[in-house]
Amino acid sequence: MIGKNNMNIPTIGIVTPCYNEELVLNETSFQLNSILSDLVEKNYISEKSFAAFIDDGSKDKTWNKIEENAKQLSHIKGLKLAGNVGHQKALLAGLLTYKDEADALISIDADLQDDVSVIKDMILKFISGTDVVYGVRKERTSDTFFKRNTALLFYNLMKKMKVNIIHNHADYRLCSSRVLNALAEFKEVNLFLRGIIPSIGFSKDIVYYDRLDRFAGESKYPFRKMAAFAWNGVTSFSNYPLKLVTIIGFVIFFICIIMTGYALFALYTGNVLPGWLSTVLPMYFLGGVQLFCFGIIGEYIGKIYSEVKQRPRYFIDKRIG
Template sequence: MNTKPIVGIVSPCYNEALVLPETSAQINAVLADLAARNLISEKSFAVFIDDGSKDQTWSIIEQQARQLAHIKGLKLAGNVGHQKALLAGLITFKDEADALISIDADLQDDVRVIEDMIVKFKSGTDVVYGVRKERVTDTFFKRNTALLFYRLMKIMKVNIIYNHADYRLCSQRVLNALSEFGEVNLFLRGIIPSIGFRSDVVYYDRLERFAGESKYPFRKMAAFAWNGVTSFSNYPLKLVTIVGFVIFFFCLLMTGYALFALYTGNVVPGWLSTVLPMYFLGGVQLFCFGIIGEYIGKIYSEVKQRPRYFIDKRVD
């Protein structure tokens, strides 16, 4: 292991003009400090990926790249989403560093644990996950929906790290393995643990957002969670079969009840046996068709094999 590895920090940005000057300054200071203490190479860098921002994000990235020694920039041709923007940075710069660290631009992930990640990497660890100690900064709603998300992933047999988002270090050989994944429906929190190799975790307290607004409201978080489930588990399809058996058993009970009610004369003949199964089975069928349609839609996206992103500009 190189005693002074080249380390790159990759941060996707979408409309982060308010926070970006502070983020780049803090990360640049961390890299300069680690290089001064001979923990990493002076060639180490941070790259900010502009994911089709509509504000001044790219102009700030260009300005910071000119003023700060360790800052680089990558501009995508359009908005492709957080996961694809992150992948663009990882794949583009994987051959220029011994390891890459992914981190969000909002400064909620504590940059001070970057040193801990590098120490574990230098000891032979290929993946180091940044894991939150607790969720005291979250609202009651967000904290409980997050817990529900991880429990759902566990039920669906999706291999992810509890309380880990996208704050992680990956060695070059992990990144080379990641580049072989050609899927369009990206869920890096599930893909990277599935690669294998030696891994470890560092724990940190998640901070308040420095400025700006979250780019992941509930609607996007719910879509992200559903994408993770359907990208890594066929359990919902198995659930359709389970629901079918439950309905069959329920219908047997309803048949017995309908015959008993008809015999006692408590209902209008034919009403119970017609209306209840019709509404119940209709709703279940729509539910099952929706799940099957979701998987068919993913197959449709994958078989087209369209490029996941296009790079517009790069600044070093």
């Protein structure tokens, strides 16, 4: 077991994906560097511990800020990707790039909404032998009514679709080196790390924290992107939507039997124009359902298309620190 009083003091890395985060980077770098320095001074972690910022093809001065902070602060590193690949792939790039340089890596967003004070608690749980430590929000009272209820809908949807995720957990977590080595075995292009990490297994624990207000800048995940992210999670980890197509087929068959009986009754009583009910309503109804089912099947075919090509998920442009 790795421990404070053991000669084998762990090296901890913090991985932070960034996209157009120039307004918050100085403060985030300062806070993470201070936390690492304090833990090094108290002999909890090795002086080789670091915080690595991953520039996901930002269009502002994010990389310039990372370079400046890496030169001024002792524990700061930087990784610049060749282009914008998205939050999940940028995070994966950081985890896989630095997994051999630390005993465990902590992933956290750059906006400082995840409480950095619980990083120490995560590390202590890792020292005691835990492989995965999830950062979970205590409550959502600070969210707007819309955001709180859409988040609840998201987690309930994942549960219904049999996706194994941690409730109220985003991407704030600690992973040991053996979890990261297992993660490297996943070659899929359509990434959903919130589902992949729990599926790996190993020992796990939770630290709870209060979600803070964004320090500066704007959220990079509006509702449209969140909805796309949720759908990607469902289709990446569950074939339940395909089963839903079969269920819909049985329901339509049952409804058609009822409609046929109604149409025959209406024709017998003379309350409807002959041919209208039996032609128009089934045409619109079945046409809409067919398009819906084809859309679901097409989504899975599209994912198969992306996976079989096995294109690289990211390219690294520069490193610093």
